[in-house]
Amino acid sequence: MNYMLKYSLACLLLLLALTSCRKEPNYPDEPQISFKRIERFDHDADGLQIDSVFLVIGFQDGDGNLGLSTDKASGDYDPPFNPGSPYQHNFKVRLLERVPDPNNPGEFIFQDFEFPVEGFDLSGRFPRISSDDRAEPLEGEIRFGMIFTNEAAFEPGDVIKFEVYIYDRTLPVPNKSNVIISDEITLFE
Template sequence: MRYMLKYSIACLFLLLALSSCRKEPVYDVVPEIEFRRVEQYLFESNNVKRDSLVLVIGFKDGDGNLGLSGDRESQDLQAPFNEGSIYYDNFHTVMYVKVPDPNSATGSRFIPYPFPIPGFQFSGRFGRLSADERPEPLEGEIKYSINEINSAEFPLLRPGTVIKFDIYIYDRTTPVPNRSNIVTTDEIVLFQPN
């Protein structure tokens, strides 16, 4: 019993020593993202088919300063993150729609979707991913919801229309936030049951 206790304590110290040696990963302070998947949910309301999309990206960031608070008292609504600034939204999307193109080898091509409001995209904000300001490497997933795409508001989008998105994010670095790389989603067929 005495030997067991002696070796148990030695093993405990060895485990503690080894666990304290674990090194944190080293990532660039410019966020790096990768496309993971699109979660698509079809529903119908007032005889109009609607799709809700969740764009899922993976991220790695060396200093963990990702996300913006929506709190009115927060620094995250001060310049450069103030309304009207290009940095107000930290999750940016550009939507493309597939159109026929007889000159293309595939018979089609993607063009930027011509939104009725110039400059409109499904961009927005995602919340802070770390509770404190301490720089630390972070990695994980961001799930960004586009709650409703429908053919009533977007007349060029009909059942079977194929779209895709380019995505990039900004961090909270000031005075100029760092912009991630751009990733492209898989093709998404609208208003079709899975």
């Protein structure tokens, strides 16, 4: 019995020593993102077709300063994150639609989608990832939702994809991530 207790204690101490030596990842301070997937959920509301689309991106950030608070007293609405600023939205989305290629009949290209309302885009804010302001490496996923309807600009069978990048909270100028492009999806099918 003493024999088992002696070696069990030694194994436990060795295990604790090995797990305490875990090295933190070393990511750059500029956010790095990758496309993970698109989740699409469709439903019908009194003849109106609705697609709820969620873009899921992976992220890595060396100093953990991702996300903006929704609390206006937090300072995350102060410049450079104030309304009207290019950094107001930290999740930037460019919508691309598939259209016939005018130079190659039977072929298709992707081009910027022109919204019926000038100045409208799908960009938005995602909340702070970390609840404190400690500089620490972070890794995870951001799930960003959008809604499309067949009421105005979109029709069943429209094929779209997204170009995405994010900003962190570095001051005075936020760091921009790399740019990614999503897979294509077909609306309302």
